[in-house]
Amino acid sequence: MDYLHIVLRIVHIGAGVFWVGGVLMTVVFIAPTVGALGDAGPKFMAHLVKNLKFTTRMSIAAGLTALAGAWLYWIDSGGFQSAWMMSSVGTGFGIGSFFGAVGFVFGILIGRTTNALMKLGEQMQGKPSPEQLTRFQTLQKKQAFYSRTTAISLIISVVFMAMARFFVL
Numbered sequence: 001m002d003y004l005h006i007v008l009r010i011v012h013i014g015a016g017v018f019w020v021g022g023v024l025m026t027v028v029f030i031a032p033t034v035g036a037l038g039d040a041g042p043k044f045m046a047h048l049v050k051n052l053k054f055t056t057r058m059s060i061a062a063g064l065t066a067l068a069g070a071w072l073y074w075i076d077s078g079g080f081q082s083a084w085m086m087s088s089v090g091t092g093f094g095i096g097s098f099f100g101a102v103g104f105v106f107g108i109l110i111g112r113t114t115n116a117l118m119k120l121g122e123q124m125q126g127k128p129s130p131e132q133l134t135r136f137q138t139l140q141k142k143q144a145f146y147s148r149t150t151a152i153s154l155i156i157s158v159v160f161m162a163m164a165r166f167f168v169l
């Protein structure tokens with residue numbers, strides 16, 4: 001039994017499900033709800049981020065998925081050297097990994113923008129100044145772009161992860 005491979009797959013797929021599920025849940029349900037809540041929106045976000053450590057937990061899941069995935073890729077390709085990388089199966093996992101990595105990078109940007117939004121929200125006591133409002137709207141636009149890009153990249157990654165093993169020509 002190849003215990004290492006089994007453990008890596010459990011970590012990779014388990015953390016991946018948590019990560020991708022969390023991202024899609026945020027884009028499809030949580031973000032529109034926060035937008036619709038008005039003044040209660042930032043409070044909801046503060047509870048999610050500060051008390052429930054949402055961004056920290058998502059970052060851990062994303063890191064574990066990428067780390068275990070990179071390790072599996074390293075094993076499968078015999079240390080990034082074998083013909084496996086150029087095979088159709090290897091190419092399929094390679095494309096999936098690439099989009100997973102894009103999702104990971106944009107996920108980091110989401111975390112940064114969320115922190116900036118939280119800080120700004122704390123500074124905005126009462127009626128926000130025009131500068132604060134402009135900065136808030138700019139950050140929200142960035143956040144929406146990063147979130148959509150992450151979600152689309154991760155969907156492509158999952159599709160290739162699901163198909164790659166069957167790319168046998």
Ligand code: HEM
Nearest residue numbers: 013016017066069070072073093097100101157158161165
């Ligand atoms: C972040 C970059 C990623 C890398 C580098 C990566 C890499 C890999 C590799 C090399 C394999 C083959 C494992 C084996 O030999 O058994 C694999 C399988 C798999 N990956 Fe990823 N992956 C990434 C992202 C994801 C994401 C985001 C998901 C979503 C849940 C995911 C889900 C899966 C699944 C379900 C399999 C099993 C496929 C099968 O056995 O046919 N991966 N991944």
